[in-house]
Amino acid sequence: MSKNNPTMHDKQASFAGITLHIDPVSKKRREGSDNVMAIFWEEQPMWWYFIKDIVKNTIQKVKAPVDFLDVGTGGGVMAILAKKHAGAKIILAIDKSLRAVKESQKNAKRNKTPFKTKLEFYNTNTAPYKSVKVISINAPYHLYPKEMEMDIPQHARGGIDGQQVFKEQLAIANYHLADHGIIVFNQMCLGRMGRPEFIKYIPELIEGASLVYTNIFPPIKSKVFFRKVYGNTFTSYQNEMSKKYPELYYCNGVITRNGKGSVKRVVHRLDLKGRSWEDRFELHRQISKHGVR
Ligand SMILES: C[S@@+](CC[C@H](N)C(=O)[O-])C[C@H]1O[C@@H](n2cnc3c(N)ncnc32)[C@H](O)[C@@H]1O
Incomplete structure (x- = not known):
């Protein structure tokens, strides 16, 4: 285990006073009960350090029946952190994968932060209308050609542009989000024109939303990413995608339902612990390599 600096190869990860059992990226997966996403320093820990204060404030200040909705909880990481450090009492956690449901429950027990996880596809019945103060979304965003779809672990399978599941989950979250509530997200995302x-x-x-986001790493050319991950294979996919979206971003964000409609990019001062895009290239190579059934 890499204490306080988890990587894709760890079975166990510790940071921010919690310890989780998760699946290393190379663990053989099963479609029906897929691997629980691993923890990487630049992903969940940096995301948590970016959002923790606003999560805590929102839970304290907003009036709504549900404190925290963890959409696609995986190993339960965000729900556990919200319970342990942000005063969340009423928590809804869901995942479409049975293994994630079971492992998140074990992790909740392990950290003495009990909540229930439901086996569920995110949908409007997950919570009542405008009932949730904080919604956490880390939708799958791996980039892969269509022919690989069923070989990609479900924690990484978000459509060929990596944005399909995020968009679907945002559309549903719009129904659940309370006024003045927030959606916190982590996403790698294609882009263009800066x-x-x-x-x-x-x-x-999201109606009446303002967005604050940060680039975890500075954006790069998407063609560099595709080449690093796929080499000389799937070249028409690589060319098509990088023509349409020449840039690639890796971001944390907070969407607030405050009626203002503003967009702001902020520069984070979080410790990168030496992580860089090189780690992401390797992660996405491993996801493509080990996903095969
Ligand atoms: C990228 S992983 C994130 C896991 C965890 N939140 C984290 O940050 O480590 C996405 C998770 O969402 C689940 N998932 C994907 N689509 C879903 C959906 N439509 N409904 C419920 N769970 C979903 C996957 O099974 C996976 O566990």
């Missing part, structure tokens, strides 16, 4: 694509569709999907 902007990740989510800047375009978030205002269309």
Whole structure:
């Protein structure tokens, strides 16, 4: 285990005073009860450090029956952190994968942060209308050609442009989000003209929303990413995607339902612990390699 600096190869990860059992990226997967996403320093820990204060404030200040909805909880990481550090009492956690449901429950027990996880596809019946203060979304965003779809682990399977599931989940979250509530997200996202694509569709999907986001790493050329991950294979996919979306972003964000409609990029001062896009290239190579049934 890499204490306080988890990587894709760890079975167990510790940071921010919690310890989780998760599946290393190379664990053989099963479609019916897929692997639980691993923890990587630049992903969940940095995401948590970016959002923790606003999560805590929102849970304290907003009036709504549900404190925290963890959409696609995986190993339960965000729900556990919200319970342990942000005062969340009423928590809804869901995942479409049976293994995630079971492992998140074990992790909740392990950290003495009990909540229930439901086996469920995210849908409008997950919670009542405008009932949730904080919604956490880390939708799958791996980029892969269509022919690989069923070989990709479900925690990484978000459509060929990596944005399909995020868009679907945002559209549903719009129904659940309380006034003045927030949606916190982590996403790798294709973009163009200096902007990740989510800047375009978030205002269309979430009514009365403002967005604050940060680039975890500086954006890169998407053709570099595709080449690093797929080499000389799937070249028409690589060319098509990088022509349409020449840039690639890796971001944390907070969407607030405050009626203001503003978009702001902020520069984070979080410790990168030496992580860079090189780690992401390797992660996505491993996801493509080990996903095969
Ligand atoms: C990228 S992983 C994130 C897991 C965890 N939240 C984290 O940050 O480590 C996405 C998770 O969402 C689940 N998932 C994907 N689509 C879903 C859906 N439509 N409904 C419920 N769960 C979904 C996957 O099974 C996976 O566990």
